[in-house]
Amino acid sequence: MKYAIIEDGGKQFKAVEGGVIDVDLYPVEVGDQVDLEQVLLIADDGKVTVGSPFVAGAKVQATVLAMVKGPKVVTFKYTPKKRYRVKKGHRQKYTRLQIDTIVAE
Numbered sequence: 001m002k003y004a005i006i007e008d009g010g011k012q013f014k015a016v017e018g019g020v021i022d023v024d025l026y027p028v029e030v031g032d033q034v035d036l037e038q039v040l041l042i043a044d045d046g047k048v049t050v051g052s053p054f055v056a057g058a059k060v061q062a063t064v065l066a067m068v069k070g071p072k073v074v075t076f077k078y079t080p081k082k083r084y085r086v087k088k089g090h091r092q093k094y095t096r097l098q099i100d101t102i103v104a105e
Contacts, residue, residue: 057105062097
């Protein structure tokens with residue numbers, strides 16, 4: 001099984017060919033091709049290539065499937081006996097990518 005560990009938006013993702021990942025929102029259209037070039041590690045049937053910090057010449061090609069929203073996060077501040085109550089909600093927006101190929105040069 002061929003997979004790569006990529007970095008995007010300060011987070012690391014495991015990208016498997018044919019798999020789907022959700023990354024931070026990209027300003028692209030649905031159906032566009034995206035190249036992720038910050039590849040930290042590539043593993044291909046026991047052969048592992050580790051970058052320092054990135055693997056030279058490696059990239060992951062992906063297709064944009066959709067723009068999705070993450071789960072709702074609710075914050076609630078409360079102070080007893082003072083009538084202080086603040087409720088806020090937030091839903092992060094993500095870009096859903098389908099991994100097409102992992103290129104290691």
